[in-house]
Every structure is written in structure tokens, then in C-alpha cells.
Amino acid sequence: EIVLTQSPGTLSLSPGERATLSCRAGQSVSSSYLAWYQQRPGQAPRLLIYGASSRATGIPDRFSGSASGTDFTLTISRLEPEDSAVYYCHQYGISPQTFGQGTKVEIK
Amino acid sequence: EVQLVESGGGLVQPGGSLRLSCAASGFTFRNYAMSWVRQAPGKGLEWVSAISNTGVNTYYADSVKGRFTISRDNSNNTLYLQMNSLRAEDTALYYCAKRDSSGYYRPFDYWGQGSLVTVSS
Numbered sequence: 001e002i003v004l005t006q007s008p009g010t011l012s013l014s015p016g017e018r019a020t021l022s023c024r025a026g027q028s029v030s031s032s033y034l035a036w037y038q039q040r041p042g043q044a045p046r047l048l049i050y051g052a053s054s055r056a057t058g059i060p061d062r063f064s065g066s067a068s069g070t071d072f073t074l075t076i077s078r079l080e081p082e083d084s085a086v087y088y089c090h091q092y093g094i095s096p097q098t099f100g101q102g103t104k105v106e107i108k
Numbered sequence: 109e110v111q112l113v114e115s116g117g118g119l120v121q122p123g124g125s126l127r128l129s130c131a132a133s134g135f136t137f138r139n140y141a142m143s144w145v146r147q148a149p150g151k152g153l154e155w156v157s158a159i160s161n162t163g164v165n166t167y168y169a170d171s172v173k174g175r176f177t178i179s180r181d182n183s184n185n186t187l188y189l190q191m192n193s194l195r196a197e198d199t200a201l202y203y204c205a206k207r208d209s210s211g212y213y214r215p216f217d218y219w220g221q222g223s224l225v226t227v228s229s
Contacts, residue, residue, distance in 0.1 A: 033213060035215040035216075037153075037216075043221075044203060044219035044220060044221055044222060045153065045203075045216070045219050046219070047208075047215055047216060047217050047218075050208070050215040050217075056215075056217060057217075088152065088153055090153075090215065090216075092213055092214060092215055093213055095167060095212075096155060096167075096169055096170070097155045097158075098155065099152055099153040099154065099155070100152070101152045102152045102153075
């Protein structure tokens, strides 16, 4: 199965700062099949980005995704307090579909 | 508004069985592939099983293959997960998740709130 490794484990930033989250795939994954989810404490995951760079419905444009080979990045351009959450990448192009272990974003 | 409401979780002894249900509303259920994804306490997400929109095709993680069975009732807009031979490592919050189309190779655009399964003696 494809292993997705997310870094860093935890990111602690202030409101208004830029957050850069990384997801590295252990083998080739088409960028068409990479998603990012946000999971706030006590809530279900929410789709943010699919196809590596397409924003899901209702997601603000301060969330963006990009891809370069087996490296995928989620960028939150201007952090807001409600962005405090765990973020997961997900590859859905090769069975079994797999998730990264998550990056926790803390707002100072 | 899309709603996915799971039920059927609870405490079960090792080796026991449970059946989870997911009641779907707010979309044309028969047109979308569905999945179960679980999250052990304090851990990350793990895909468990998937089913095509028609119910003809099913898929399982190796960790549950031969023990879990996914099914759906398109006339009643309900997804199921029959879990047999449960183990302590199956303890998790089980989410019902909708894909954004009928295809398997698609992201999950809506999730339920989860149903907690605890396997313990």
C-alpha cells in the first residue's frame, strides 16, 4: 500500500501567519487523486482540497493545494483561530486508499 | 442538505458481532459510491470498506477482509457494515463517508458524525 508521510507533526503559529503542510507519498500517486481534509476537535473530517489543488465547495480561497512529483502541499495563507485542527492527506488513486498520519495546527 | 447518520455502535466482547447502519438523506443515494472509514481513539483515519453505487462492487482493507461485510439498500437510502469476529484493535469511531460521484477513485465529500465501537471483555 502507499504510505503517506505528513510533516511536521505539529505546527504552532499565530493568527494571520502562513501555514505550510507537507504530505510525501512513498510511491507515485497521480496528483488527480490526492485530497486534504480538516478535522476539528470532536468533529468529522471535512473535505478541503481534491485533485491536489481543487478547492471543495464552500472552502475559502486562503486554502490552497499543490503537487510536485510525490510531494504534496497544503497552504493556509492567513491563519484564523477556527483553523485549529488536524489536517490529513488522502490518496484515492490506488487501492487500498490510504491517509497520512495527520498534522496538527495550533493557533497561538 | 446532505446528512449521514450512523447508528448501531456499542460495547461488544472480542469475537462478537455488530451491524452499523448509516441513514443517508439530502442527495440521490443510489447515484453515489459509499465507504466506511474508522478512527481509533486518538489516532488517524483508516479506510475500512467501500461499495459501488449499485452495490455490485465491494472493497475491503486487508485488516477486515473476511470479517466485515459492506452492503447497501438503495430503496431505503441506508448503508450497512456487518462486523463479525471483532477484535480489540477494531475499537474505533466508524464514519460513514460519501464519495463525490459513483466512482471508487474519488474523494469523500461528506462524512457522518460517527458511531463508536468498543471491543472489550
